[in-house]
Amino acid sequence: MLALFHVLLFFMIVGSIVAIEIKNMLSAVIAVGAVGFGVSLLFLFLGAPDIAITQVIVEVLSLIILIRTTTFADNRAIEAKIDNFATVTGLIFIGFLIMAALWAFQDITPFGEPIMRVSRRYLANTAAETGAVNAVAGVILDYRAYDTLGEAMVLFTSILGAFVILRRQGKKKERNETEEFGIMQ
């Protein structure tokens, strides 16, 4: 099982690098989608089907939106000269990051074996206290419903912001009937 995890993780790293480096926009979007499906497979094998379902569905929707936007967009890649200073600084900082990560990750439990301190209590008591068999639903909508409210408000605000940016213009002084609601036919 652990070998499968490593294969999936390696596949996701390769997919991310392909998504950054490839010249064609559509291929980059497909690579991003492949990485997303790798994440959802990983969640499924780690025993988190709730997250896996959400991940795979959101991946499908975002892939549709991204493909729809990139097919009409300018697909030419931007050719830029390699900046030596930026490359060297970037490599130095990546080195620092890897060293700090290796130092910090010594305390983390092995991959796929979480620390079950609070979760043990939730798993034992969720069905009795909330009546939900699915412990995840019991946690996110009963014990921690306030956090879920915050998440819902984040989505609500982001949609509101996207609408403000997407609609044609602010309220105009003179507008005829076709400009109502900012719909362009």
Next chain:
Amino acid sequence: MDFEKQISDESLGMTVVVKTISRMAMSFILLFGFYIVLYGHLTPGGGFAGGVILAIAYVLLMLAFSKDVALAKLSNFWASMWDNLGALSFIVIGFVGLSGGYFFYNFVSHGTPGKLLSAGIIPLCNISIAVKVGAALYAIFIGLSIYGRLVTEEEK
């Protein structure tokens, strides 16, 4: 235009193959979405995932049958209205819980764990989140398709 005429209009949307397949698939996608939402407290899934599936069914309608058909089914006004109603009902459920002691108190009877009608407010919250998320994602998709840039006088 008449809705039936709009669906069978060949100049709108994709080819007849895509239209036939998506007409068959859409009911199953909607059914799966409702199942994920309503059984969120029993099986994996829940309001967010189910809401996105419901939104995907409408996105499929829009991609296969053109945006006019999708907008005739659920207009941008009603999409944002459902979005607001879902968010509002979620907050209202939380505030009604104040009567039992604290915000988001599980004030409905818990019932027998494992039954469809159990877990108190959790199915209600799932439904309101599903309405909120589904309508919001559909709204953002139609927002991307129908809102365009205003062509100024100089550009003409």
